[in-house]
Amino acid sequence: MEIKKAKFVRSLSAFGEFPGQGLPEIAMVGKSNVGKSSLINNLTRNSKLARTSSEPGKTRLVNLFLINESFFLVDLPGYGFAKASKQEKEKWAGMIEGYLQNSKHLKRVFQLVDIRHAPTEDDKLMVDYLRHYGIPFTVVATKADKLSKAQRGRNLPVICRDLVVQPWEVLVHSSKDSTGRALMLEHIGRELGEADAEDVNV
Ligand SMILES: Nc1nc2c(ncn2[C@@H]2O[C@H](COP(=O)(O)OP(=O)(O)OP(=O)(O)O)[C@@H](O)[C@H]2O)c(=O)[nH]1
Ligand SMILES: [Mg+2]
Structure with missing residues (x-):
């Protein structure tokens, strides 16, 4: 698919504020x-659509972007x-869970992990959570540009x-050099449920 149009729609701090429009998420x-x-x-x-930062803890709300x-x-x-206060951590966890539990139109979650490191305990908990609630997910190994092909080959089995x-099942991606972008x-x-051009011609 091609993304032709993308715009920020709104931020939610708690679930229930979003009218949803019935579109998939x-x-x-x-x-x-x-x-x-990123x-x-x-x-x-x-590059200016979603705010990014080299400091962790940049995105503090659930942000929705309408595509095409x-x-x-x-x-x-x-x-x-680690540096967030207990209160902040609880608030963010509440937002993540609140969204995942209540979104009626959530089709898939991309579960991102850094390709350079073994998944953290939090990553494992998150994946267990998605499995437990039957939320379809795909693991995305990010920052692929930071490793050589050989290093990726060594790290991916650990992630799996x-x-x-x-x-x-794992998508390897880099926001820096667009590795894996087309596949994603x-x-x-x-x-x-978009038909491929080939399918249409069959
Ligand atoms: N080299 C490289 N850097 C990346 C890549 N993706 C993100 N970064 C950098 O990693 C940092 C964090 O990126 P964000 O996109 O803000 O991360 P986030 O997961 O949204 O972080 P929070 O909003 O704090 O949860 C930024 O400095 C990005 O430039 C990538 O594929 N390659
Ligand atoms: Mg962010």
Whole structure:
């Protein structure tokens, strides 16, 4: 699929404020600083759409971006930000869970992990949570530009083992050099039930 139009719609601090419009939603989940907001900017080719920062804890609300007038990309606050106060951590966790539990149109979660590191305990808990509630998810290994192909090959099995996913299920992505961007868009298109050009011609 191609993204032709992307716009910020609104931020939610608590679930229930969003009228929804019935359009499908795809959400980004992961620890603080893993690259959730950057991924949205990379997919939409708009570096200013979602706010990013080298400091963890940038996204503090549930932010909704309307894509092609037909679905939402949802940027969530990160978890596992050690420096946040207990109160802030609880607030963010509440927002993440509140969104995941209540969104009636959530089609898929992209669970982001940093390709350089083994998943954290929080990552494992998050994946367990998604499994427990039957929320479809795809693991995205981010910041691929930071590793050589050989290093990626060594790290991916650890990610697969710890999150109990198959290697072919993991998407490798870089917001810096757009590695994996086309494949991610293809996945999103398929998720939203878009027919491929080839299918249409059959
Ligand atoms: N080299 C490289 N840097 C990246 C990539 N993705 C994100 N970054 C950098 O990582 C930092 C964090 O990116 P964000 O997109 O703000 O991360 P986030 O997951 O939204 O973080 P929170 O909103 O704090 O939860 C920024 O400095 C980005 O430029 C990537 O694919 N490659
Ligand atoms: Mg963010």
